[in-house]
Amino acid sequence: MKKIVILLLFVFTACEIEYDGETKLIVKGIILDDNNDPIKNKDIKLFVSRESASNSFVWSVPSESNFIGKAKTNSDGAFTLAIPKPKANYSEIIIVINEQQNQYNEKQLRNIQVDNFINYELNLGIQKIYDISNLALLTVTANRINTNKELVRIEYIGEVANEIEFLNPMEINYLYNEINKKVVKNQNIIIRYTLKNYATNVDEIVEDTILIDSSPLINYNLNY
Structure with a gap:
């Protein structure tokens, strides 16, 4: 089944993070539950964060000010997400799975860097969330x-x-x-x-x- 892809517009000046508007990064993964069954229609959100002097990026909460894109899982639990490549003034890329915490727990993947992308793609493999x-x-x-x-x-x-x-x-x-x-x-x-x-x-x-x-x-x- 074809994976759902959602692209969002982005703001170059948000948090003073600079993006390469011509280069896209692709994030892929599969979301499963406790029983290893796929979970469909789950939100996957991606943020690009910048560390400030008063708030370390490790504990900063992703906010709409650094929100850059989202997707939903399909019937196989799979998702594909494309974002512009951050090139300067950023600390980490953050992926949030199931931010709403409706029935299942939320999961955050933190401290993702551009270097983690191979040929502009990052495959997260299977990610489990729990009832x-x-x-x-x-x-x-x-x-x-x-x-x-x-x-x-x-x-x-x-x-x-x-x-x-x-x-x-x-x-x-x-x-x-x-x-x-x-x-x-x-x-x-x-x-x-x-x-x-x-x-x-x-x-x-x-x-x-x-x-x-x-x-x-x-x-x-x-x-x-």
């Missing part, structure tokens, strides 16, 4: 009990509704984004965290299993 009623909020409380150790990274293995994913790793690991996670109910999640041991100058990687039941809220104490 909100099937999700629990996992809150991790980090308790530092050894002053020689510092928590530097947290990762999860399992069915996790990552609401923010960075296409390119950030130079600084923002742990705030990792201590509150929406996860699918009734499963085991493996939490893998990295500790910097200043006494030995060696990084320690620790894994633990968190039981996720049918409760809407799950709390986990991470003692390090």
Whole structure:
């Protein structure tokens, strides 16, 4: 089935971001649900953001001032989106899936750069969003009990509704984004965290299993 493509007009002066009006970038992907079934008629929106001195681009909320284009998924869950190429004064390209959060969770793909496009195309592959009623909020409380150790990274293995994913790793690991996670109910999640041991100058990687039941809220104490 032919993919739906929607092109929008853009403003060259928005946020002082400069665009190459003759060059188009193409973004493709497929949106699936919890059961790996395609989701049709879901909005895909794209923003080009500029970092300001008072508001780091990592935590800035995409707004209509830097909105550049959108598309909808077709019956196969597929979408194709074309935008003008930003060429100067931008920090990141942001893709927002299901901003309305109607039944399913929202997902943002952040820190996308022009270099990620191969031959002017970026294929995001399969992106999953989850039925909100099937999700629990996992809150991790980090308790530092050894002053020689510092928590530097947290990762999860399992069915996790990552609401923010960075296409390119950030130079600084923002742990705030990792201590509150929406996860699918009734499963085991493996939490893998990295500790910097200043006494030995060696990084320690620790894994633990968190039981996720049918409760809407799950709390986990991470003692390090």
